[in-house]
Amino acid sequence: LQFNLCALAFSQQPLAAAMSPDPHRRIRGVFAHLRPELVASAVHEHALPRGGGSIVVVTGAAGYIGGWLVVKLLERGHTVRACVRDVNNDSKVGFLKALPDFGGRLSLRAADMTVEGAYDAMFEGAHTVFHPAEVFMSFAGGRARDAAQKDFGGKATAQALNEHALRSSRFLVDSINRTSTVRRLIYTSSIAAILPNLRDLIARPSVDETREPGVDEVGEHSYAITKRSTEHFFAYQASISGGRWSAIVANPSDVVGPVLAQHQAAETWQGKLAGILRGVPAEQELTGRPWMLVDARDVAEAEIRLAESPDVESGQRFMLTSGDKVFPEDLGPRIMELYPSYQCATTVAPPARTKEVVRSEPFWIRVHLRNDKVANAIGMSFHSFDDTLCATVESLTTIGGITPNLK
Secondary structure (H helix, E strand, O other), X not given: OHHHHHHHHHOOOOHHHHOOOOHHXXXXXXXXXXXXXXXXXXXXXXXXXXXXXXXXXXXXXXXHHHHHHHHHHHHOOOEEEEEEXXXXXXXXXHHHHOOOOEOOOEEEEEOOOOOOOOOHHHHOOOOEEEEOOOOHHHHXXXXXXXXXXXXXXXXXXXXXXXXXXXXXXXXXXXXXXXXXXOOEEEXXXXXXXXXXXXXXXXXXXXXXXXXXXXXXXXXXXXXXXXXXXHHHHHHHHHHXXXXXXXXXXXXXXXXXXOOOOHHXXXXXXXXXHHHHHOOOOEEOOHHHOXXXXXXXXXXXXXXXXXXXXXXXXXXXXXXEOOOOEEOHHHHHHHHHXXXXXXXXXXXXXXXXXXXXXXXXXXXXXXXXXXOHHHHHHHOOOOOOHHHHHHHHHHHHHHOOOOOOOEO
């Protein structure tokens, strides 16, 4: 089952043919093309020049990671084409228009990633494409799901989202291949594409980039399998590009850190943290999983350094995580240590679609996400827990409009 998705992504046939109901046909396609010597290669001339001066593209630029990529790329002196869904929706893109470089080295471009050819014009002339945008996140916690459902069209089942995600990845690659300039793709995947099933995690609690999600546990159309399939797809497509471009994958863990715009304060992990600030318990993760944190600023920094590296091989993936691990019920007390006047939530709510809080399984105490690969490859270090927590809280209150619960 796991290879059905990969074969769909890898097929060089038209998309309709790639969706053949015959799984063996798709599996044969994977094994026919997945040769390690094609995927792993370091192309020195693909590295984004240090010191600025290049044109780069950021998809999902109004998002949490996308916004920080824009800020840091401008700081490095690059010209940034920021892709957003609607350039006139100032509730989402106003913070980008407020940047000093807007109208100069920063331009906003409207693009719908699910439409074929949407990226053609904005990719031409660019050296590197940073791709944090994704279909699934439109339906993540804290997002306007009704609006996302309207934009999506049909029913947003896991299978439909999976097919849209793979199709949009095919469109993005087609746009890269139609340009004469793009040399590197930096894809923002997820820790979900690395975390193994619980049985394997208990047996081997040290997690690195060699681990794989278990389709038997998460499902063949799940977010985790879709992200892993997309990683394979980009790596394979880069390997058959004739050396024209390379693809590098970043796998962030649970992203927190300072928000750049008010709409980001309600979304995913920072949205849960905002609830804790207001005294609202966060939903417990399944099996009582702790939050495994990384700062959004560090994700952006690491992705840019990976783009700049002349030595990183195409097809490689890098786990981006600080190593900090905290249970959500402990975040409130941690915040109140730093902000004694706050009265934060110190308990958790039942996990989504369940009625009771469960015992946090003790094996999570042993689980460790390793970041030595990215540290060795690009000299990456990460913000401290307190620094990230303080910056997140300060931004949620000053930018995100969150009013903390006071004693």
